Amino acid sequence: MEINKLERYWLMAVGITLGAFVAATIVAVTVFGIRLPAPVERIDPQRLDQTIFANPGVRKIADNRYEAVIVARSWAFDAGPEAGNPAVLRFPRGSQVTFYVTSKDVMHGFQIEKHTLNLELVPGQVARATANFNRPGTYHIVCNHYCGAGHQVMYGTIVVE
Amino acid sequence: MASITYPQSAEAPATPGTLKLVQRERAMIGAHIITALIALLFGIFMGPFQTFHRSPTFVQYFPTIPVFTFYYQAVTVHGVMNALFFTTFFIVGFCYFVTERSLQRPIKSVPMGWAAFASMALGLVLMLFTILTSPQQSAVLYTFYPPMIAPALFYIGLVLLALGSWLASANIFLTYRDWKREHRNERVPLAVFAILVNFIVWCVATVGVALEIVFMLLPASLGILKVTDPQLARTLFWFFGHPLVYFWLLPAYVSWYTMLPRQAGGKLFSEPLARVAFVMFLLFAVPVGVHHQFSDPGISASSKGVQTLLTLVVSIPSFMTAFNVGAALENAARNRGAKTLFDWPFKQKWNDPVVAAQLAGMLLFVAGGFSGLINASAQLNATIHNTSWVPAHFHQTLGGAVMLTYIGILYWLLPAIRGRALFSKRAALAQVFTWLIGMTLFGLAMGEAGLQGVPRRALTSQAPYLTPAGAFWMDVTAISGVILLISSILLFVNVIGTLFFSRQPMPEGEVPIETVSGDRSSPLWLERWGIWLGVIGVLLLIAYGPVVAEVLDFQEGWNIMRFIPTSNAPMP
Numbered sequence: 172m173e174i175n176k177l178e179r180y181w182l183m184a185v186g187i188t189l190g191a192f193v194a195a196t197i198v199a200v201t202v203f204g205i206r207l208p209a210p211v212e213r214i215d216p217q218r219l220d221q222t223i224f225a226n227p228g229v230r231k232i233a234d235n236r237y238e239a240v241i242v243a244r245s246w247a248f249d250a251g252p253e254a255g256n257p258a259v260l261r262f263p264r265g266s267q268v269t270f271y272v273t274s275k276d277v278m279h280g281f282q283i284e285k286h287t288l289n290l291e292l293v294p295g296q297v298a299r300a301t302a303n304f305n306r307p308g309t310y311h312i313v314c315n316h317y318c319g320a321g322h323q324v325m326y327g328t329i330v331v332e
Numbered sequence: 333m334a335s336i337t338y339p340q341s342a343e344a345p346a347t348p349g350t351l352k353l354v355q356r357e358r359a360m361i362g363a364h365i366i367t368a369l370i371a372l373l374f375g376i377f378m379g380p381f382q383t384f385h386r387s388p389t390f391v392q393y394f395p396t397i398p399v400f401t402f403y404y405q406a407v408t409v410h411g412v413m414n415a416l417f418f419t420t421f422f423i424v425g426f427c428y429f430v431t432e433r434s435l436q437r438p439i440k441s442v443p444m445g446w447a448a449f450a451s452m453a454l455g456l457v458l459m460l461f462t463i464l465t466s467p468q469q470s471a472v473l474y475t476f477y478p479p480m481i482a483p484a485l486f487y488i489g490l491v492l493l494a495l496g497s498w499l500a501s502a503n504i505f506l507t508y509r510d511w512k513r514e515h516r517n518e519r520v521p522l523a524v525f526a527i528l529v530n531f532i533v534w535c536v537a538t539v540g541v542a543l544e545i546v547f548m549l550l551p552a553s554l555g556i557l558k559v560t561d562p563q564l565a566r567t568l569f570w571f572f573g574h575p576l577v578y579f580w581l582l583p584a585y586v587s588w589y590t591m592l593p594r595q596a597g598g599k600l601f602s603e604p605l606a607r608v609a610f611v612m613f614l615l616f617a618v619p620v621g622v623h624h625q626f627s628d629p630g631i632s633a634s635s636k637g638v639q640t641l642l643t644l645v646v647s648i649p650s651f652m653t654a655f656n657v658g659a660a661l662e663n664a665a666r667n668r669g670a671k672t673l674f675d676w677p678f679k680q681k682w683n684d685p686v687v688a689a690q691l692a693g694m695l696l697f698v699a700g701g702f703s704g705l706i707n708a709s710a711q712l713n714a715t716i717h718n719t720s721w722v723p724a725h726f727h728q729t730l731g732g733a734v735m736l737t738y739i740g741i742l743y744w745l746l747p748a749i750r751g752r753a754l755f756s757k758r759a760a761l762a763q764v765f766t767w768l769i770g771m772t773l774f775g776l777a778m779g780e781a782g783l784q785g786v787p788r789r790a791l792t793s794q795a796p797y798l799t800p801a802g803a804f805w806m807d808v809t810a811i812s813g814v815i816l817l818i819s820s821i822l823l824f825v826n827v828i829g830t831l832f833f834s835r836q837p838m839p840e841g842e843v844p845i846e847t848v849s850g851d852r853s854s855p856l857w858l859e860r861w862g863i864w865l866g867v868i869g870v871l872l873l874i875a876y877g878p879v880v881a882e883v884l885d886f887q888e889g890w891n892i893m894r895f896i897p898t899s900n901a902p903m904p
Binding site: 172173174175178181182185189192193195196199200203205206207208209210211213257276277278280282284285287288289290291292293294295296297298299311313314315316317319320322323324326 | 402404407468471473477479480561562563566601602604605608625626627628629630631632633636637640641644645647648651652655656705708709710711712713714715717718719784785787788789790791792794795796797799853854855882885
């Protein structure tokens, strides 16, 4: 089978382009520390009261390090009574926050504006991801997975002070 | 750069058949294409209405948008009718026609063809009945993830569609087997080669969604099964969901590779490499579905990494297509007098709706291809996952390249079915260019909105979190909706006009289908389907073995987690 010279050049250019995409992915993981969600734990969404999700809320675990436990349900993010509804979470500038989120009913989404934190909330699975909040501002937490008639009002807010 | 010289082995174009359809063809092909258009009629107009619903300014001035008041019902109708029913009917009808004409024999069994059609048509009726009569319960969108459960008829409609499509696949495979028995050492025509690839991909991929529907969703909907596993269901869905896009795309490629060169006035650059591209689709179309699940918690980062690489590999045959078809178009333009490096894209038959539609589709596909590479890159996905960037992408590919190519095919196939000329060539041209403009604007606005964090599939005009930038881009999207609404109306003016009001006889023409065996420089081993099926099996084992183990949590023992499925989420 003959391959024309120009087509060979084209295929090389394609290879270089795709190689650049692969390299960018590797750099994103190794240098910028972008991590994809991976299995944490499986839980029964009917029995969240027997897990860490019994008491949602924000806990400080070290200087500038926090843990946020959040339960998504139709149609709110429950981050404990202090956060209220719609939930408002406050962190000082420079905080590193690890989110533990799960859904107690249908599929939901968990995306923080202007951050690379974007999780599918699958009932029965604990989703975990870490975000750094270095710039002061107000960022919405948006449910980005269709979850029924009230999907568009499901959100929360993160205030970085 | 000089124009490309053709390989010596390329043979002269084949003798094309006449455009006149015999009665048997007219009935079978016509039934499929017209039923496809009925599904499209329901689906297509939901698109513009969604853009209106999503735009805060539009909703402010027109508080009651007619036709569909429940936004998520419109999303469901749009997805199910356009993406599942219109495409499947159109592809089956078109592929029967190309197979029959290329191999110069009828499909293996006409009764089986009608049985397949009846199954799919009954599925369409049940699906429409369900979505229109119970809008709240059946608003599960065309991805229908549990624990949301739709009425049983929703799933039965899908099962009937799949059953019919499997019968149609079998019919095409058997037709090919009969041809091959009489033509042992010949290469099957390129168009049929691609069609075989397409239906093999379809049969492999639909196994995933069939397992999901038959063993999880339908029993849950009937109340037999009280439990479900959303992570497993999503995995089975996307095992099907990504190859599905190649099932839509490859018939468009059949037109680009085997019909467009002649329609444009040139010839294909390299048939062997076209076959290699289709074999790559055959091998790599399926083991990539996890790239829709990069944000899922139940699948490991390493499994996601493997499928990232495989997804980048499956872009190669599309790059090869860009070169091969691009060279054919350059050849066509040189025949028409193009002289310089950059004048050949302009010296195309932009005034022929059949050609212009396909070229416009290719322009959108350039944007769609690159936005797809961005989606496939696991780390970039975190920025755009489930945002309106994603519908921007698949409206450039499915709504752009695929749809415009199907429309281009329709502009010669529908007159052939009816036996009359196309109702209005000017309306057809206006339709193509309004579609190109509208979809370009749609892709830009939805893409920008996605980068601002605007989610897909949300009634954004009512969303408290919508930022001013997001609102602006949603308003721009509504403008693109107006343009696409005009284009959709123009399309159906031509469909209805050609079927009922065209008085002109069909012009003397030719079916743009090759009827001779393939180029002798194509290796015969490319047709060793058994070997390819084996390679698919190995690739699936590598790509999906670990995923299934993770999703089912084998470390904890065989453990399909038990949940009580919630029916639809409660109403506000």
